[in-house]
Amino acid sequence: MPQNKKFGTFAGVFTPSVLTILGVIMYMRLGWVVGNAGLIGAIVIIIIAHVIAVTTGLSVSSVATDKKIGAGGIYYVLSRSMGIPIGGSIGIALFVGTAFSIALYLIGFAESFNAYLGFGTTISDLRLTGTIALSALTILALISTSVALKTQFIILAAIGISLISICFGSTEFVPTTVHFFSTENAVPLEVVFAVFFPAVTGFTAGIAMSGDLENPKRSIPRGTLYAIGVGLLVYLFLAVFMAYTIDAEVLKTDYNILMKIALFAPAVVAGIWGATLSSALGGILGGPRILQAMSMDKVTPTFFSKGKGQNNEPVNALFLAFVIAEVGILIGELDIIARVVSMFYLTAYGFINISFFLESWANPDFQPKFKVKRWIGLIGFIACFTIMFKLDMIAMIAALAIISAMYFGLQRKEVKLQSNDVWKSVWENVVNKGLKRIDAQVEENSNWNPNIILFSGKSDHQKYLLELCKTVSGRTGIVTNFKLILDKENSKPPLKKIDQIVRDEQFKDLGIFARQIKVDNIYNGIKNIASTFGFSGVEPNTIMMGWPKGIENSEEYSKMTQALIHLDYNLLYLDFDRVSKFGNYSSVDFWWRETDSKNAEMMLNIARFIIASPRWNDTNIRVLFVNNNNVDVSIIETKISKLVEDLRVNVNIKIINNAVEQKTFYTIIEEESIATNLTIVGIPDFNPEKQAEFVLKTNSLFESIGSTLLVKAAQNFNELDLDLLNK
Structure with missing residues (x-):
């Protein structure tokens, strides 16, 4: 030739x-x-x-x-x-x-x-x-x-x-x-x-x-x-x-x-x-x-x-x-x-x-x-x-x-x-250098940039949980969804690394990373992922999952919760109303109380991200405060207005006087937020022995109102001064 x-x-x-x-x-x-x-x-x-x-x-x-x-x-x-x-x-x-x-x-x-x-x-x-x-x-x-x-x-x-x-x-x-x-x-x-x-x-x-x-x-x-x-x-x-x-x-x-x-x-x-x-x-x-x-x-x-x-x-x-x-x-x-x-x-x-x-x-x-x-x-x-x-x-x-x-x-x-x-090499290099710069910075009390680990499996309402999680994470936040595959007998080998990555249009459209992991125990699986997932510069700081009902007496659930709190994660639990869903995305209520000093700031950050979301941008956001001690309403409004103004969040403030009637906190929520599309409530500090009581009361609340997000802030949030007794 x-x-x-x-x-x-x-x-x-x-x-x-x-x-x-x-x-x-x-x-x-x-x-x-x-x-x-x-x-x-x-x-x-x-x-x-x-x-x-x-x-x-x-x-x-x-x-x-x-x-x-x-x-x-x-x-x-x-x-x-x-x-x-x-x-x-x-x-x-x-x-x-x-x-x-x-x-x-x-x-x-x-x-x-x-x-x-x-x-x-x-x-x-x-x-x-x-x-x-x-x-x-x-x-x-x-x-x-x-x-x-x-x-x-x-x-x-x-x-x-x-x-x-x-x-x-x-x-x-x-x-x-x-x-x-x-x-x-x-x-x-x-x-x-x-x-x-x-x-x-x-x-x-x-x-x-x-x-x-x-x-x-x-x-x-x-x-x-x-x-x-x-x-x-x-x-x-x-x-x-x-x-x-x-x-x-x-x-x-x-x-x-x-x-x-x-x-x-x-x-x-x-x-x-x-x-x-x-x-x-x-x-x-x-x-x-x-x-x-x-x-x-x-x-x-x-x-x-x-x-x-x-x-x-x-x-x-x-x-x-x-x-x-x-x-x-x-x-x-x-x-x-x-x-x-x-x-x-x-x-x-x-x-x-x-x-x-x-x-x-x-x-x-x-x-x-x-x-x-x-x-x-x-x-x-x-x-x-x-x-x-x-x-x-x-x-x-x-x-x-x-x-x-x-x-x-x-x-x-x-x-x-x-x-x-x-x-591919360009993005890897950019990410590499960016992570090093982030890791080199000393983290002080700055604006919350969510990096959320979300636990959810395939279900008819999963997309709503994914949607809300992406909304709460804001424009620059990171969300990684984990699907836990239960194998109690531990009879199957772990999934290959390539099989752990989930490629799905639903996650792609929302910009959510997705993984699936085989575990022999759900609670231990959550603790292990929370303890090990992430790396320098982008460590996860928030855990989000659906509100687990019927486990008020579960010792494993109690230990898992205490472990997540010890790891200093922000905790978000969504009780999703399968009937009303998120309604027409027109109203969100944030409930504050004197004991919600750290939760309050986290809620305001969540409000900031919700307002920025196209789905919720026309919503009416209220901050509701229960006045149990007959404090002057003008003092409370002035204090909360200043906190809200500092975080540049446009909300309506409502003070509910409860010094005379002394209704329970959850009763007032039932009365005020019965028609609200999304209600956000802080989880107070309580002893592990009282978990069952808290879960039962919370389940009762969820029967009366629509979709609700429970919030427990980590220690890095500022304590907002909500002690109004001496004001």
């Missing part, structure tokens, strides 16, 4: 890259850049553009030496590091940008070709010449990639000869004054930069050939960086040369001035034509390979994955590139096409840089042979989007909107690869 023809660093990466860099912009627009921006302005533009090129080149080179590189160049690198959604959306942008850049080079060729041979230079004339050139190059690419690449060596030599001819050329346009900065009638620097920037995008031409390289991990870094370096030196030299040898006004108006000053004009013509045609050829060879690789991954229609010959030349993808390039040619104006190309490439380069930064920062498996400091990628990312913002904020927003739409579309399409993407 014949071996596929593979290329080395010089032929496969450096040559196509440097020919694209030293292309249409250098010959046809660099003088215009110097004329409008001045020498210093031109140098600044060249350097800023190359900062983006160098950072992006370093980023992609580093990533390229970490993973196996296949066909598709930058798309392949991104999709294997950041996943298909981002790799695909940026790959599409890069493919379209590459296809449009073909039009850029061919319109530049048409400007020079028509002017030199005396043909028409109207937009229609340029369109005709550009279309003919596009057709010829497409046919050449169809015949043989190898032949196409070999022609580039001749063109590289022609460019070198043309530059020598320019340097030893005429001095009749020497300026009387060298302009270092832009003049009054000059084009704005943002526009000048946008037109110039495609000059530095050529390094992607070599990377796009990754599938045809003999050793891509070696060739891509070397060929890419050498091409960028050569391009930078040539552009800086030519900018200085033009500023000192050609008048600024001539530079602004005459796009063919280099031919006129050259020692041997045909050499410059050959350089211009060769550079523009080879750049276009680089896009014709590289662009379709990006689309072909995406189609093989089913990001784009598989029709474009079809190829021909032993090298699987991307014939179908080539025809789509041809169509997009022809659309660009029909635009007909080089400056407009250049600005469109700039936006596509800046967007792609920004994400390439952030891809490298995230890989090197978060992925422990990232071990590239070509080492680059991660902050280089971050600088490149910031530079790209800063420049985009300065160039055209609306175009930047539109580009990001299109990329985002493609990203979410690919996410929904659920295209997956047998490779990990960087996002």
Whole structure:
């Protein structure tokens, strides 16, 4: 079986890259850049553009030496590091940008070709010449990639000869004054930069050939960086040369001035034509390979994955590139096409840089042979989007909107690869560092941030318990639900770790983590989980479960409760009314008494979270206080109002005078909260011997009112001063 023809660093990466860099912009627009921006302005533009090129080149080179590189160049690198959604959306942008850049080079060729041979230079004339050139190059690419690449060596030599001819050329346009900065009638620097920037995008031409390289991990870094370096030196030299040898006004108006000053004009013509045609050829060879690789991954229609010959030349993808390039040619104006190309490439380069930064920062498996400091990628990312913002904020927003739409579309399409993407590592790193920061902080009396262990099993009303638990946990709280599977005989082995994780839409929708654990005793199981679950930084602080009825004399339940109190958990018990449920979510009552000093603050925190919940946001919250000691009502209201105000909770306060009638606390609750959707009552301190009495009274209360949440606060809550006897 014949071996596929593979290329080395010089032929496969450096040559196509440097020919694209030293292309249409250098010959046809660099003088215009110097004329409008001045020498210093031109140098600044060249350097800023190359900062983006160098950072992006370093980023992609580093990533390229970490993973196996296949066909598709930058798309392949991104999709294997950041996943298909981002790799695909940026790959599409890069493919379209590459296809449009073909039009850029061919319109530049048409400007020079028509002017030199005396043909028409109207937009229609340029369109005709550009279309003919596009057709010829497409046919050449169809015949043989190898032949196409070999022609580039001749063109590289022609460019070198043309530059020598320019340097030893005429001095009749020497300026009387060298302009270092832009003049009054000059084009704005943002526009000048946008037109110039495609000059530095050529390094992607070599990377796009990754599938045809003999050793891509070696060739891509070397060929890419050498091409960028050569391009930078040539552009800086030519900018200085033009500023000192050609008048600024001539530079602004005459796009063919280099031919006129050259020692041997045909050499410059050959350089211009060769550079523009080879750049276009680089896009014709590289662009379709990006689309072909995406189609093989089913990001784009598989029709474009079809190829021909032993090298699987991307014939179908080539025809789509041809169509997009022809659309660009029909635009007909080089400056407009250049600005469109700039936006596509800046967007792609920004994400390439952030891809490298995230890989090197978060992925422990990232071990590239070509080492680059991660902050280089971050600088490149910031530079790209800063420049985009300065160039055209609306175009930047539109580009990001299109990329985002493609990203979410690919996410929904659920295209997956047998490779990990960087996002899992990013989140693991963020969580790791966040936990360390949290664990390092000394915990003082601060706002309660719930981390709740919830015990609930599958039942008809489980969703209401889950819903209330998520409401009580607030926006940033954590809820982990445990389902306890009872095996009294302990006859079965423990569940495997993977089987302990519960994947269910109900939990996913509410943002609740779920586990299932086998236990031989429910109460011991709860104690063991409460004692061991969690880790530094995010230790659970609250236990929530349904109110267990019929266990008032259970010694095991009593020991479990005392253990949870000893562990200093907040305790929440929900007695759910299966008939009224939570009603219409319109009323919540909080019951306070003098002995509820810590429970009161916890209740106010719960009130804060309930108000913030969309389901309860229109509810009427009342704080009810039983005045058993004939204290002045105004004193009580003032004190409670201040406590409520400090915690920024909007509630209604009701004082119930009970000094004369001396009704029991539960009797008053029955009278006042009979129609309340959710009643919240504190659990007082009592001796374990009196548990049965407390449970029986509480069960009786639950028969008379709707859904009720019992609250027992941990020691870390503040003691609110509710002792009103001395006030």
